[in-house]
Amino acid sequence: MHCAVLVFPGSNCDVDLYKAILQIKGATAEYVWHTDTDLDRFDVLLIPGGFTYGDYLRPGALAGVSPVIASVKKAANSGKLVLGICNGFQILIEAGLLPGALLPNQSLQFICDVVPVKVVQSKSPFTSSYNHGDLLRLPIAHGSGNYYCDEVTHQELESNGQIAFSFPPENNPNGSLAGITGLLNEQRNVLGMMPHPERAVKQWLGSTDGLRLFQSMLEHHTA
Amino acid sequence: MLKGVITVMLQPNVLDVQGQAVQGALKHLGFESVEKVRIGRQIEMILPTEDREAARLQLREMAEQLLANPVIEDFQIDIQEA
Numbered sequence: 001m002h003c004a005v006l007v008f009p010g011s012n013c014d015v016d017l018y019k020a021i022l023q024i025k026g027a028t029a030e031y032v033w034h035t036d037t038d039l040d041r042f043d044v045l046l047i048p049g050g051f052t053y054g055d056y057l058r059p060g061a062l063a064g065v066s067p068v069i070a071s072v073k074k075a076a077n078s079g080k081l082v083l084g085i086c087n088g089f090q091i092l093i094e095a096g097l098l099p100g101a102l103l104p105n106q107s108l109q110f111i112c113d114v115v116p117v118k119v120v121q122s123k124s125p126f127t128s129s130y131n132h133g134d135l136l137r138l139p140i141a142h143g144s145g146n147y148y149c150d151e152v153t154h155q156e157l158e159s160n161g162q163i164a165f166s167f168p169p170e171n172n173p174n175g176s177l178a179g180i181t182g183l184l185n186e187q188r189n190v191l192g193m194m195p196h197p198e199r200a201v202k203q204w205l206g207s208t209d210g211l212r213l214f215q216s217m218l219e220h221h222t223a
Numbered sequence: 224m225l226k227g228v229i230t231v232m233l234q235p236n237v238l239d240v241q242g243q244a245v246q247g248a249l250k251h252l253g254f255e256s257v258e259k260v261r262i263g264r265q266i267e268m269i270l271p272t273e274d275r276e277a278a279r280l281q282l283r284e285m286a287e288q289l290l291a292n293p294v295i296e297d298f299q300i301d302i303q304e305a
Contacts, residue, residue, distance in 0.1 A: 101294040
């Protein structure tokens with residue numbers, strides 16, 4: 001499984017993501033600058049967290065129209081796996097690959113914490129190594145992770161099983177609608193999530209709950 | 224030359240936490256009766272044309288493709304003499 005780690009001006013989780021991928025036997029990774037458009041050699045595209053373009057205009061808005069994004073859309077439409085984490089999730093939404101919007105946290109504060117995250121959908125290439133209902137411990141670090149969509153879209157997301165991860169109602173740190181913090185597209189080959197699985201791959205990091213996400217992707221690739 | 228001005232505001236049904244925080248601060252200053260503070264963004268640019276209709280069309284495309292997020296924001300276009 002050869003993975004592209006896309007790098008934009010202001011990405012800052014690219015190295016973490018690259019190193020997390022190398023924890024998985026059978027996976028390789030390569031950095032790709034945002035002006036590159038040839039992604040054919042990759043099986044999986046990863047968009048890391050950070051503050052692309054300083055969050056100017058809206059988080060992810062300027063990266064969402066970068067040259068590489070047209071190729072990401074093409075790859076996503078052809079069924080390749082695309083994973084966006086944190087700012088990567090914001091970029092996928094701004095690029096129109098996932099529905100809804102990510103608003104500033106309800107508290108208006110940047111939140112950096114390790115929080116419980118529930119697996120809502122285990123039937124996807126990203127979450128098949130988890131069980132439905134598993135409560136993971138994953139780091140979050142964001143200022144705009146407050147997921148919003150209209151009522152009709154929310155109903156569609158529920159009935160299509162597109163909600164991958166959510167915060168438990170008693171512990172919703174950012175005010176997200178229904179606690180949504182991980183979202184699949186309808187075909188389930190694109191996932192955006194605010195928590196950082198790449199920062200939860202070693203016990204000394206505080207949690208290894210992120211590993212199974214990357215393992216799921218490898219299993220999907222080799223199946 | 225024309226000047227295009229695009230004003231982007233959060234849609235009325237979207238909670239504006241920034242506006243709420245500013246409203247709270249205004250109350251601290253004594254502006255107790257202020258209500259429904261909402262914060263938007265104004266984007267200005269110079270367009271090398273005299274054709275107002277063409278300019279309006281271009282500004283609309285820019286707003287739809289990048290400057291406003293149609294899920295949460297509305298926009299207004301104003302065209303002035305540069």
